Amino acid sequence: MLTAFAILTDGLVYAAYLFLIAIGLTLIFGVMRILNVTHGSFYAFGAYGSAIAVGIYFDRGFPAAGGFLLMVLVAMVIGLVLGLILERGLLRLFYGKDEVIVVLVTYAAFLILEDVIKLIWGPNSYALYQPLALAGTIDVGSLVLSGYDIGLIVFASLLAIGASFALKRTRWGHLLTVVIFDREIAAALGINVTAVYTITFVIGAMLGALGGAVMAPKIAVTLGIGVEVIVLAFAVVAIGGMGSIGGALLGALIVGECRAAAVHLVPQIELFVIYAVMALVLIFRPQGLFTRIAPRKI
Amino acid sequence: MSAILNVRELEKTFGSLIAAHNINIAVPPLQTVGIIGANGAGKTTFVNMITGHLRPTKGSIWFEGRDITGRPSREITRLGIARSFQVPQIFASLTVLENICTATAIARTTSGLIHQALTPLHSSAILADSDSALELFRIAGYRHALAATLPQGARKLLDIAMAIAGAPRVVLLDEPTSGISIEEKFDLMAVVIAALKRRGITVLFVEHDMDIVERYADRVLAFYDGTVIADGPPVETLENPRIQELISGPKLKLAVPNGRHA
Amino acid sequence: MTMVSRPVLFGALALIIVAVVALALPSWLVSLTTLAFANALVVLGLIILWRAGLVPFGQALFYAIGAYAVALIDRYGGMHDVFVLITAAAVLSAFAAFLTGFLLARYREIFFAMLSLAMSMILYGALVKTETLGSTDGFHVEAPTYLGYAPQGAMHLLVLFWLVLAFSAASALLVFLYFRSVAGALAVPVRDSEIRLEFLGVSVNGLIHLNLVISGTLAGIGGAFAALSIEHVDPNMAYWTTSGGFVFVTILAGAGSVAAAFVGSFVFEFLKSIAYDILPGTWQIFLGAVLLVTILFLPEGLGSLFGRLRQRLNLKPANVSS
Numbered sequence: 001m002l003t004a005f006a007i008l009t010d011g012l013v014y015a016a017y018l019f020l021i022a023i024g025l026t027l028i029f030g031v032m033r034i035l036n037v038t039h040g041s042f043y044a045f046g047a048y049g050s051a052i053a054v055g056i057y058f059d060r061g062f063p064a065a066g067g068f069l070l071m072v073l074v075a076m077v078i079g080l081v082l083g084l085i086l087e088r089g090l091l092r093l094f095y096g097k098d099e100v101i102v103v104l105v106t107y108a109a110f111l112i113l114e115d116v117i118k119l120i121w122g123p124n125s126y127a128l129y130q131p132l133a134l135a136g137t138i139d140v141g142s143l144v145l146s147g148y149d150i151g152l153i154v155f156a157s158l159l160a161i162g163a164s165f166a167l168k169r170t171r172w173g174h175l176l177t178v179v180i181f182d183r184e185i186a187a188a189l190g191i192n193v194t195a196v197y198t199i200t201f202v203i204g205a206m207l208g209a210l211g212g213a214v215m216a217p218k219i220a221v222t223l224g225i226g227v228e229v230i231v232l233a234f235a236v237v238a239i240g241g242m243g244s245i246g247g248a249l250l251g252a253l254i255v256g257e258c259r260a261a262a263v264h265l266v267p268q269i270e271l272f273v274i275y276a277v278m279a280l281v282l283i284f285r286p287q288g289l290f291t292r293i294a295p296r297k298i
Numbered sequence: 299m300s301a302i303l304n305v306r307e308l309e310k311t312f313g314s315l316i317a318a319h320n321i322n323i324a325v326p327p328l329q330t331v332g333i334i335g336a337n338g339a340g341k342t343t344f345v346n347m348i349t350g351h352l353r354p355t356k357g358s359i360w361f362e363g364r365d366i367t368g369r370p371s372r373e374i375t376r377l378g379i380a381r382s383f384q385v386p387q388i389f390a391s392l393t394v395l396e397n398i399c400t401a402t403a404i405a406r407t408t409s410g411l412i413h414q415a416l417t418p419l420h421s422s423a424i425l426a427d428s429d430s431a432l433e434l435f436r437i438a439g440y441r442h443a444l445a446a447t448l449p450q451g452a453r454k455l456l457d458i459a460m461a462i463a464g465a466p467r468v469v470l471l472d473e474p475t476s477g478i479s480i481e482e483k484f485d486l487m488a489v490v491i492a493a494l495k496r497r498g499i500t501v502l503f504v505e506h507d508m509d510i511v512e513r514y515a516d517r518v519l520a521f522y523d524g525t526v527i528a529d530g531p532p533v534e535t536l537e538n539p540r541i542q543e544l545i546s547g548p549k550l551k552l553a554v555p556n557g558r559h560a
Numbered sequence: 561m562t563m564v565s566r567p568v569l570f571g572a573l574a575l576i577i578v579a580v581v582a583l584a585l586p587s588w589l590v591s592l593t594t595l596a597f598a599n600a601l602v603v604l605g606l607i608i609l610w611r612a613g614l615v616p617f618g619q620a621l622f623y624a625i626g627a628y629a630v631a632l633i634d635r636y637g638g639m640h641d642v643f644v645l646i647t648a649a650a651v652l653s654a655f656a657a658f659l660t661g662f663l664l665a666r667y668r669e670i671f672f673a674m675l676s677l678a679m680s681m682i683l684y685g686a687l688v689k690t691e692t693l694g695s696t697d698g699f700h701v702e703a704p705t706y707l708g709y710a711p712q713g714a715m716h717l718l719v720l721f722w723l724v725l726a727f728s729a730a731s732a733l734l735v736f737l738y739f740r741s742v743a744g745a746l747a748v749p750v751r752d753s754e755i756r757l758e759f760l761g762v763s764v765n766g767l768i769h770l771n772l773v774i775s776g777t778l779a780g781i782g783g784a785f786a787a788l789s790i791e792h793v794d795p796n797m798a799y800w801t802t803s804g805g806f807v808f809v810t811i812l813a814g815a816g817s818v819a820a821a822f823v824g825s826f827v828f829e830f831l832k833s834i835a836y837d838i839l840p841g842t843w844q845i846f847l848g849a850v851l852l853v854t855i856l857f858l859p860e861g862l863g864s865l866f867g868r869l870r871q872r873l874n875l876k877p878a879n880v881s882s
Contacts, residue, residue, distance in 0.1 A: 035670065090852075093856065094855070097855075099669065099670060100615045100673070100807075101811075101855055101859075103673075104807065104808070104811055104851065104855065105851075105852065105855060107804055107808070107848075107851070108847075108848040108849070108851040108852045108855075109848065109852075110848075111844040111845070111847055111848035111851075112844065112845045112848035112849065114844050115841065115842045115843070115844040115845040115848075116845070118841055118842075119841060119842065227801065230800075231677070231681060231800045234674065234677070235678065235681075238674050238678070242670075267689070268689045268690070269685070269686075269689070270685070270689065271681075271684065271685030271686075271688055271689060272682055272685035272686050272689065273685075274681075274685070275678045275679075275681040275682045275684075275685060276678075276682055278674075278678040278681075279675060279678040279679060279682060282667075282671060282674060282675045282678060283663060283675070286667060286671045286675075287671075349759070371758050371759055372758055372761050372762070372763055375758075375759055375760060375761040376761045380759065381759060383755070383756075387753045387755050387756035387759070388752070388753065388756065389748065389749045389752040389753055389756065390752050390753075391748050391751065391752050392748060392749070392752070400742075400745060400746070400749055401760055403742045403745070404742065404746075404757075404760045404761060404762055405760070405761075407742050408761075410766075411743055411763070411766055411767060411770050414741065414742040414743035414746070415738060415741050415742070415743035415744070415770070416741060417741055417742045418740055418741055418742075419740060419741060419742050419744075419745045420740070457756075460756065460760065461759070461760075463760070464760065464761065
């Protein structure tokens with residue numbers, strides 16, 4: 001019983017993490033059809049930025065609430081700058097080329113940015129401990145839950161709701177949805193697809209950086225944190241359906257709970273299970289759980 | 299004479315939608331059959347069932363005395379029924395010669411993939427057959443042109459030339475003159491029919507241009523609402539007021555013979 | 561036969577030259593070239609698939625299977641003969657490719673790439689969590705024997721190199737012939753119109769399955785030689801970044817010719833090595849930049865330079881696609 005509850009909560013925490021790292025990726029893929037490997041870099045930059053800026057903030061003894069706000073702010077600035085540079089400076093040159101080529105371009109950008117991180121912040125590890133400490137713990141029976149983890153779950157949920165709302169109820173969201181469904185028709189309708197692309201990419205970058213920023217207190221911020229995130233985010237996005245926010249949420253929940261179950265019950269398959277779920281979904285529903293557009297399987 | 303292609307009680311439903319029903323046709327060898335009908339009347343469903351792209355819900359299809367109902371396209375092609383496509387399915391990245399060589403090579407390596415892996419592509423036999431195919435369809439002049447650069451007429455001809463590389467006995471042409479200008483339609487169709495007759499192939503072609511149908515078909519099948527509502531010689535069928543009302547429209551008496559389209 | 565014999569002749573010549581020159585080269589270079597050629601086998605397999613429009617993001621699956629097969633048989637199977645090891649690696653990876661191919665052959669484009677990635681990550685996950693396989697550290701691979709002969713000292717680097725060279729030559733020749741066969745020539749048609757192929761009587765999924773088995777086997781042999789070359793195996797050989805590296809080299813090399821796989825792989829390893837030395841903190845920036853420049857200015861890869869050179873020297877008939 002206790003194990004079941006532990007699995008449930010651990011799963012939710014992990015799901016929150018997965019959702020946060022996947023949402024930016026699925027947005028960019030949905031609108032621009034780009035599997036953005038640089039997503040890992042956004043995450044890493046967000047984590048570094050958060051660890052350092054927020055670390056300094058708390059060191060100076062400023063009020064706690066502002067610290068969390070600063071995290072979000074840092075992520076948005078990083079996302080804006082990186083996203084703009086990458087999209088306008090690099091990706092734009094490769095639009096129209098083969099999908100795989102564009103993925104490789106983002107892979108090249110990722111490689112470059114990995115070293116840029118090294119150049120800026122060196123090989124050291126950064127720790128941001130204040131947010132965890134400040135958030136405290138909550139006791140549920142004999143389980144001790146981290147307040148920060150609960151906060152993450154709430155944050156992820158709010159983000160999911162917010163993104164969903166933005167897509168379905170706002171004019172901008174409608175524009176994005178049209179472009180997701182059919183780029184050519186969108187352009188024929190007079191939508192400035194180029195502007196949509198840039199803005200989408202920047203938002204995706206911000207979301208990626210946000211993922212890193214809020215995860216920074218939970219991890220050792222050091223070289224290479226982006227590498228694992230990429231393939232995990234891919235898995236979640238593939239499961240949920242590329243371009244679907246709801247799908248990313250469902251995918252995150254499924255993977256999160258499966259992994260939590262594995263960790264508690266059969267630890268040897270912990271890593272295995274995530275990709276096994278991905279493979280299973282791809283086998284039975286290659287377009288993902290939510291996407292309506294079926295792939296051309298011939 | 300026994301029919302080369304025999305269709306009995308053929309029916310295809312998609313859930314509650316009846317795309318085709320009650321189709322009974324016997325096609326004698328070497329006949330040229332024109333299939334007319336408005337879009338959605340069931341012509342494409344009919345063609346797809348014969349060529350194995352769709353499995354009939356009811357009924358049977360017999361080819362040279364063999365039941366081919368529901369068999370996959372690959373098998374049906376190997377048995378001797380080929381088709382061309384409304385949007386010509388050619389290999390755009392290759393030259394015209396390479397296109398036809400590929401089709402010829404495939405036709406000659408019937409024992410499957412391993413056979414194909416062991417057979418070199420460039421052999422004089424394949425080249426000779428390919429050249430004569432290009433000559434037959436009057437596109438030899440495009441030999442070394444990239445297929446992507448071909449005008450629509452040449453694409454159609456290449457598509458059909460490839461389709462018959464395997465010496466089929468029946469070929470289904472899906473709107474062979476669609477997308478071709480009025481001036482060139484007749485010339486194109488003349489080349490196609492002459493080539494196919496030369497090779498002794500029974501032809502079924504879907505067409506919207508009634509003048510083409512009238513000129514080249516020995517027999518006309520008129521589809522409406524999923525079934526065949528008329529089956530007879532062209533002049534008679536096209537003069538039929540019911541056909542004119544439902545499909546072709548009246549024959550206009552103008553100074554210049556022009557197209558009637560469904 | 562002229563279309564076939566000229567490139568083959570040049571290839572054979574180049575091979576003999578390389579084999580002989582190796583005697584005079586420093587051992588680090590011989591080692592590097594051995595690894596480069598081992599990896600080139602994986603790239604060769606990728607070229608076969610890329611010609612048909614498919615780019616798997618998980619070739620590291622077979623690479624790792626080949627590598628671990630060698631390592632495990634060497635350590636636990638009590639057999640150290642290189643031919644036994646390589647054959648085992650080839651058979652195992654071929655079998656894995658055959659099994660996974662049933663699934664993979666039904667997908668295209670990004671779904672194909674991702675399913676392939678998922679499969680390789682499943683293996684990675686399994687390897688990392690398995691204590692007996694050394695988990696993340698992997699384990700050491702002893703130098704093999706060659707039909708009883710156990711080379712001493714520097715000779716063992718050379719002998720392995722010559723063996724890899726021989727295998728590379730054989731694979732290159734076989735793939736070269738395959739490209740000239742009907743089945744090999746169907747790759748571009750698969751990209752252009754699968755429908756036309758199906759209606760000509762070809763099973764496109766079957767053809768892709770065949771190509772998957774060939775490239776999986778090549779990747780497995782490559783992994784086996786890599787394990788012998790660096791004398792170590794670890795789960796990273798199955799990680800997505802390893803697969804990414806192979807795709808990187810494939811783009812660098814281009815899909816145009818067999819030789820490109822080997823030249824491209826060598827150039828890549830060489831550049832990587834130089835970058836480590838000269839730009840230790842920024843070698844990834846260097847590689848990333850090289851990839852970008854290649855995609856922008858040489859989209860057909862290094863192999864296309866070959867093509868242009870051959871045309872310039874009038875060796876390649878104008879209208880034959882290689």
